[in-house]
């Protein structure tokens with residue numbers, strides 16, 4: 001019998017104003033629609049494609065979705081596992097990032113992007129998987 005299918009890796013970015021002394025982060029709201037993740041807030045990113053490293057995928061996704069080039073900082077590690085679980089089909093890895101070239105700009109995959117103070121992140125309706133990440137950010 002084949003074993004369980006490996007979960008697909010999703011990468012996300014905690015985009016901050018400063019990697020060493022962050023005061024604000026950028027949250028992105030997924031477009032509304034029939035999907036259960038619609039209308040909720042996330043770390044911008046997406047699925048890693050075959051042949052890409054997770055970091056390459058994240059820089060590509062940020063360019064595609066928000067139109068800027070990111071410089072990545074440290075990874076946000078889950079103290080209990082190698083990745084952050086997302087339901088059954090996906091797992092996620094997350095890195096801090098700062099804009100290195102260009103400015104994050106609303107594109108076609110989000111309805112809203114919002115810079116907010118790091119101590120205000122609990123105010124938003126984040127995706128379930130992301131709620132577990134929030135206490136480990138700052």
Ligand SMILES: Nc1nc2c([nH]c(=O)n2[C@H]2C[C@H](O)[C@@H](COP(=O)(O)OP(=O)(O)OP(=O)(O)O)O2)c(=O)[nH]1
Pocket residue numbers: 010011012037041042043044045046047048061086090092127128129130
């Ligand atoms: N990007 C992102 N996806 C997340 C987060 N939290 C979370 O549960 N997810 C889920 C939502 C989706 O089911 C999946 C990522 O899919 P996606 O739609 O962002 O991937 P993608 O940009 O490659 O999209 P596509 O080309 O496959 O349509 O992971 C998060 O913080 N950021």
